[in-house]
Amino acid sequence: AQTIHQWPVAEIKAVGSPLSLGCTIKGKSSPNLYWYWQATGGTLQQLFYSITVGQVESVVQLNLSASRPKDDQFILSTEKLLLSHSGFYLCAWSHHRGRNTEVFFGKGTRLTVV
Amino acid sequence: GDSVTQTEGLVTLTKGLPVMLNCTYQTTYSPFLFWYVQHLNEAPKLLLKSSTDNKRTEHQGFYATLHKSSSSFHLQKSSVQLSDSALYFCALISGSFNKLTFGAGTRLAVCP
Numbered sequence: 001a002q003t004i005h006q007w008p009v010a011e012i013k014a015v016g017s018p019l020s021l022g023c024t025i026k027g028k029s030s031p032n033l034y035w036y037w038q039a040t041g042g043t044l045q046q047l048f049y050s051i052t053v054g055q056v057e058s059v060v061q062l063n064l065s066a067s068r069p070k071d072d073q074f075i076l077s078t079e080k081l082l083l084s085h086s087g088f089y090l091c092a093w094s095h096h097r098g099r100n101t102e103v104f105f106g107k108g109t110r111l112t113v114v
Numbered sequence: 115g116d117s118v119t120q121t122e123g124l125v126t127l128t129k130g131l132p133v134m135l136n137c138t139y140q141t142t143y144s145p146f147l148f149w150y151v152q153h154l155n156e157a158p159k160l161l162l163k164s165s166t167d168n169k170r171t172e173h174q175g176f177y178a179t180l181h182k183s184s185s186s187f188h189l190q191k192s193s194v195q196l197s198d199s200a201l202y203f204c205a206l207i208s209g210s211f212n213k214l215t216f217g218a219g220t221r222l223a224v225c226p
Binding site for chain 2: 034041042043044045046049051057059090101102103104105107108110
């Protein structure tokens with residue numbers, strides 16, 4: 001069975017400090033990988049997606065970057081946090097099955113920027 | 115581009131009553147629709163999915179029918195329970211298969 005692990009579970013960071021969030025998928029080779037952001041009680045906004053190692057596409061610009069250094073790993077980062085970066089960050093994966101696909105979410109990282 | 119509209123921000127109901135959460139969409143591609151449910155402080159989980167016109171799909175007492183003629187995929191349940199209190203998202207997968215577009219979400223609050 002496939003598992004998705006996100007770290008850390010929660011972070012409190014200062015404005016202007018750097019950030020690195022991670023995600024690992026086990027039990028599935030070459031998944032599509034995604035980062036989503038959710039404001040408290042808000043909708044889910046896709047930030048990035050990756051269909052293969054080393055290739056990441058940005059969906060929206062939020063002064064964040066993402067990388068896929070390994071087939072099963074997806075990293076979200078920034079050098080300088082803003083207050084607006086606070087929220088719930090979700091890593092997700094899907095099969096390469098085209099339109100008949102389902103997106104599976106990790107448990108998320110709750111980020112508070114102070 | 116693709117879009118998903120959920121008109122109700124909050125729906126409050128008494129346990130045992132029926133519920134319908136609205137979802138309409140816009141896409142230039144053949145649609146594939148999802149309903150996700152998110153309980154407090156948890157990740158979203160898939161509830162239902164469909165790409166077949168006029169075919170009802172069911173799971174855990176919830177059901178929905180994709181109607182391409184009206185671009186709708188409303189979520190229904192005949193009798194809500196306290197445990198159904200959660201945030202419900204309708205979502206549409208894009209023609210490029212790499213983007214899942216979510217609606218704004220509807221919070222369902224079930225009272226005793």
